Amino acid sequence: MQKIFILLFFIMFFSKGNAQNLVPVDEGSAIKFSIKNFGFSTGGSFTGLKGKIQFDAGNIANTSFTVSVDATSINTNNESRDKHIRKEEYFNVEKYPLISFASAAVSNGDKPGTFLMKGNLTIKGVTKPISFPFTAIAQNSGFLFSASFNINRRDFGVGSNSMVLADNLLLSLRVFAKKN
Known part of the structure; x- marks a missing residue:
């Protein structure tokens, strides 16, 4: 019995030993x-990455992934639009300064180096389950995680029932995470 316990301990210890603890960074x-918007594609970006990735x-x-970005950092290359988007109707950054994601499950994808992420995205105090494929590439003593997927802004109470602003938007993520 003692040998079985020792064997199980080593299996558990070494199976978790390969996981790398990483920290997402802006650089x-x-x-x-x-x-x-009005039929034209417009976009922007966020900075202020924080969190933990194993x-x-x-x-x-x-x-596992627990990551957030600073909602106040929104940048559309138009300061007056950025100020407007930070207000209550859109991101309400005074009350909800972070956009966060926490994974619930990660599985292998169809091809080597691809994975499927399931988790919870929280924007403006509203949490919704999402899933998306991503890739992971070892790079500079860390990993570069990349994904592109659509979400519906109205699911999170972002913006109004606008006739000129599309409901769906494309998120493109390139998250570099270095060893902790």
Whole structure:
């Protein structure tokens, strides 16, 4: 019985031993969005990445993401539009200064180096489950995680029932995370 306990201890210890503890950083990262407004594509970006990532490509079940960006950092290259988007109707950054994501499950994708993320996205105090594919590439003593997927802004109470602003927007994520 003691041998079984010792064997189980070593299996658990070494299976978690390959997971890397990472910290997302702005340098090398890009959090971008694009949306149609009056039929034209417009977009912007966020900075202020924070969080914890535990990544284990060999045992993807040991992988988890808890990441946020600073909603006040929104940049559309138009300061008056940025001020307007920070207000209550859109991001209400005074009350909700962070946009956050926490993974619930990560699994292998169809191709090597691809994965499927399931988790909860919180914008403006509203949390919704989302899922999306992503890639992970070892880079500069860390990993570059990349994904592109659509979300509906109205699911999170961002913006009004505008006839000129599209409901769906494309999020493009390039998150560089370095060893902690």
